[in-house]
């Protein structure tokens with residue numbers, strides 16, 4: 001793991017998350033847990049009739065990677081459709097597990113900085129927790 | 140470094156060929172060359188199926204295996220026929236639960252389990268309770284980890300059949316007064332199952348002084364190979380217990396209609412045994428005896444005190460358990476305020492320092508203390524002050540590394 005992995009972006013999302021709070025009127029709620037490390041998030045999304053994620057938030061407890069990754073994910077998917085969110089989650093998972101193209105990485109915007117997690121087997125589960133929970137919720 | 144320290148470290152090939160500061164000794168220790176050599180030599184010179192053949196090699200293998208049993212018996216003050224070899228402490232505890240627990244407990248009985256137990260000294264009892272209708276009763280510790288015998292006195296009664304308690308907690312590092320506990324338990328006609336996984340590697344233990352009815356530990360936490368563990372039980376209890384696993388080597392005679400089981404301890408050692416592992420454990424015991432518990436304890440005490448003193452002076456560090464260093468047997472679990480234990484461990488790992496994060500297989504204890512998880516540093520006598528200083532230096536930098544000012 002590189003010395004700089006806990007970079008400013010990760011630290012900022014971990015220490016001052018934008019989306020870590022409760023929300024009113026969520027119609028999708030799912031808890032995601034990593035039993036081995038104790039990461040635990042509850043993802044809440046509000047999706048309107050046309051399938052657009054109009055609001056979202058998470059609560060829970062976990063390491064910086066799991067928390068920051070969930071926060072970054074919500075930045076990316078709020079305002080998008082369910083299908084778009086699933087598409088982005090798929091790219092994210094592939095980025096961590098097998099690698100993606102530059103164009104795909106661009107689609108992930110800030111979430112692309114988590115690519116280096118793919119070289120840290122101990123942290124993979126942390127990074128994908130929010131994304132995995134989102135995918136399970138919609139599938 | 141004193142010459143003794145150099146000598147100790149020189150015995151451990153992994154430590155010599157690696158710059159890691161290995162501070163996760165409560166999980167497993169490194170292995171000295173003498174243990175590796177003993178295992179190797181067993182397979183090179185003495186290997187055959189022990190207890191089966193009447194030819195020289197098999198007799199030699201049997202001898203090596205039984206010599207190991209004698210060494211274990213001597214180490215913990217037991218008789219040889221009270222020592223059963225298993226894979227590890229977990230299997231030893233399951234053996235007791237399946238063989239003694241399932242056959243002797245019934246509805247309405249109670250099993251008292253200390254809240255500080257490793258899951259391996261809790262889940263087997265929960266399973267016994269589910270199968271027999273007995274009930275598990277928790278013995279809570281005080282906020283500093285003390286298991287107060289007065290609390291036990293309040294819980295114990297005629298219904299109590301078993302009390303499961305660890306000698307040293309793998310999170311708190313605190314030594315429990317097993318003798319005092321056993322005195323209370325025996326007054327009520329119940330039995331003490333004591334988990335010695337974290338005591339035997341670090342301090343002199345004697346099952347008669349402790350007055351434990353059952354006592355278990357794993358070889359791999361005391362310099363032996365993985366896959367060899369020990370269950371001690373009082374001879375009277377072992378005699379009355381049914382076998383745990385059925386198969387070869389644990390019988391006297393078998394006909395289609397009738398089986399008579401072998402004498403203890405063989406009754407509990409079905410199938411081909413881990414003779415190589417037992418020989419490794421024997422060598423590990425010789426290794427420990429060569430340096431002596433006095434030296435081991437005093438070196439580990441110095442390392443623990445040094446780490447503990449510095450950690451207690453650091454703001455933002457909370458040590459779990461006692462505020463006194465001498466109540467931590469080489470184990471210090473802690474929290475860094477504002478930083479998740481997983482991140483703490485990752486930063487240590489980055490600095491090539493091995494410490495452990497999580498609930499350390501003691502979730503009920505963490506819950507009781509109101510925390511989700513912690514980071515744990517644990518010492519063996521081959522660790523050095525320099526390694527502790529490396530650990531402390533990184534520890535001090537963690538919050539700023541995480542962007543906390």
Ligand SMILES: Cc1ncc(COP(=O)(O)O)c(C=O)c1O
Pocket residue numbers: 165166227228229230257259260305307308309334336337357500
């Ligand atoms: C106190 C205690 N009991 C039991 C165990 C289980 O040991 P093993 O995994 O070797 O069976 C451990 C270690 O993991 C322990 O620290």
